[in-house]
Amino acid sequence: MPTVPQYDGTTDPVDHLETFRAMMLLHGASDGFLCRAFPTTLTGAARDWSSRIKPNSVSNFEDFGDDLVRHFMSSRRPRKTTASLMALRQEDHEPLKTFVCRFNREALQVPNLDPSAAMSALLAGARSNDFRRSVARQNPHSLADLMAGAEEYIAFEETLAALDSNRRRTSEDKNPTKKRRDDKASGREESP
Structure with a gap:
């Protein structure tokens, strides 16, 4: 599996998601593989959050990513205008x-x-x-x-x-x- 930096919940979750998604799609990973592999890139508070997700409750990676972003919204970097x-x-x-x-x-x-x-x-x-x-x-x-x-x-x-x-x-x-x-x-x- 390609190396993706660990995410601990203190930086922008969208940046982490995009980095992970790009690396995985580059290697032709399926949606199911993305869902199973993504928690291995989490550490600290993000890993704690991920471990509380009920088994089989995630239907696709898009939803998994949306849940992560909603949970760590306070860590999002404000976008410049x-x-x-x-x-x-x-x-x-x-x-x-x-x-x-x-x-x-x-x-x-x-x-x-x-x-x-x-x-x-x-x-x-x-x-x-x-x-x-x-x-x-x-x-x-x-x-x-x-x-x-x-x-x-x-x-x-x-x-x-x-x-x-x-x-x-x-x-x-x-x-x-x-x-x-x-x-x-x-x-x-x-x-x-």
């Missing part, structure tokens, strides 16, 4: 790259996400007006176009930050007395 994606905002000092990654993780959890809603949510959540202007100039026609534009803008931002850092380092190397003054002002002194 387009509204939750629209409420996502870039934090004050969060780089655009980090925000876009966080946005993408959230967007993957929204079932049947409309691409135009995702585009609107990303633009509304981003703090940078420069980014929004940059995107508007490109006039993306798809979410993929918008993400490509975001990647270009992120690369541009990172290049500017690297150049600025190099300029600062070069300036400090040319003017060591200014660096010492800055260090003293910030409460740090160079060791002799």
Whole structure:
């Protein structure tokens, strides 16, 4: 039998059911086999629940799965919606790259996400007006176009930050007395 992670009742039961069902169907398991094999994937509170099911009371795996989901409903992970994606905002000092990654993780959890809603949510959540202007100039026609534009803008931002850092380092190397003054002002002194 294929290996399926154990389910203890503390995580989303639908995730466990889908993982189990996919593994079993991949191997051509019958409905009866699914019903007999499923309890072997349970542990803890889930196994206790399963052991209380009366013999021959389950007629098919669909009903067995529905019973499990109803019993462990409190462990279900709330599904994300387009509204939750629209409420996502870039934090004050969060780089655009980090925000876009966080946005993408959230967007993957929204079932049947409309691409135009995702585009609107990303633009509304981003703090940078420069980014929004940059995107508007490109006039993306798809979410993929918008993400490509975001990647270009992120690369541009990172290049500017690297150049600025190099300029600062070069300036400090040319003017060591200014660096010492800055260090003293910030409460740090160079060791002799």
